[in-house]
Amino acid sequence: MESWIMSENSKRTFPVSWEELHRNAKALAWRLLETHSWHGVIAVTRGGLVPAAIVARELDLRVIDTVCISSYDHQNQRGLQVLKGISADGIGDGAGWVVVDDLVDTGATAVEIRKMLPKAHLATIYAKPLGKPLVDTYVTEVSQDTWIHFPWDLEAQYAKPIKDGARD
Numbered sequence: 001m002e003s004w005i006m007s008e009n010s011k012r013t014f015p016v017s018w019e020e021l022h023r024n025a026k027a028l029a030w031r032l033l034e035t036h037s038w039h040g041v042i043a044v045t046r047g048g049l050v051p052a053a054i055v056a057r058e059l060d061l062r063v064i065d066t067v068c069i070s071s072y073d074h075q076n077q078r079g080l081q082v083l084k085g086i087s088a089d090g091i092g093d094g095a096g097w098v099v100v101d102d103l104v105d106t107g108a109t110a111v112e113i114r115k116m117l118p119k120a121h122l123a124t125i126y127a128k129p130l131g132k133p134l135v136d137t138y139v140t141e142v143s144q145d146t147w148i149h150f151p152w153d154l155e156a157q158y159a160k161p162i163k164d165g166a167r168d
């Protein structure tokens with residue numbers, strides 16, 4: 001179930017459950033099915049790994065490559081590092097390939113992917129306004145001041161009652 005909380009740094013916080021992530025990744029697969037017949041999936045690690053697995057399963061794609069890009073330490077953006085480029089042969093400019101990431105925020109990662117794979121189709125589950133123009137397909141837009149917490153970064157724990165100010 002969706003819920004919104006304000007964190008200490010006054011960003012909106014949007015925790016996403018496994019179920020919601022699965023549902024949204026399947027929604028992304030439906031949109032991609034309508035767009036094209038794909039050669040394969042390129043996952044942007046690490047956040048794109050789980051969404052890419054779900055998309056690959058739904059579209060029956062068995063060829064999966066990764067690009068490894070890192071630019072945040074928790075919520076702090078720093079210099080973007082490309083840790084690994086494309087590995088598979090024959091991907092070329094990316095035409096016919098779908099690149100899957102969990103979200104686009106400022107768009108810095110998407111810009112880097114466009115440099116590597118100018119003709120690839122870039123798909124994310126979530127999109128914030130700054131990065132939205134850089135992706136071809138996404139499922140859900142959230143505001144720029146929202147921080148999305150993905151299920152792999154969460155654990156179940158005690159939550160204060162709403163009356164005590166924990167939630168909106």
Ligand SMILES: O=P(O)(O)OC[C@H]1O[C@H](OP(=O)(O)OP(=O)(O)O)[C@H](O)[C@@H]1O
Binds near residue numbers: 073107108110
């Ligand atoms: O649009 P941007 O401002 O570039 O932000 C989006 C990127 O940031 C996160 O990755 P991160 O660098 O945190 O690495 P991770 O996927 O390993 O968590 C996220 O998974 C996207 O790839």
Ligand code: HPA
Binds near residue numbers: 072150
């Ligand atoms: O909102 C976000 N959530 C998780 N990782 C991120 N990386 C950039 N923005 C985000």
Ligand SMILES: [Mg+2]
Binds near residue numbers: 044045046047048069
């Ligand atoms: Mg990432």
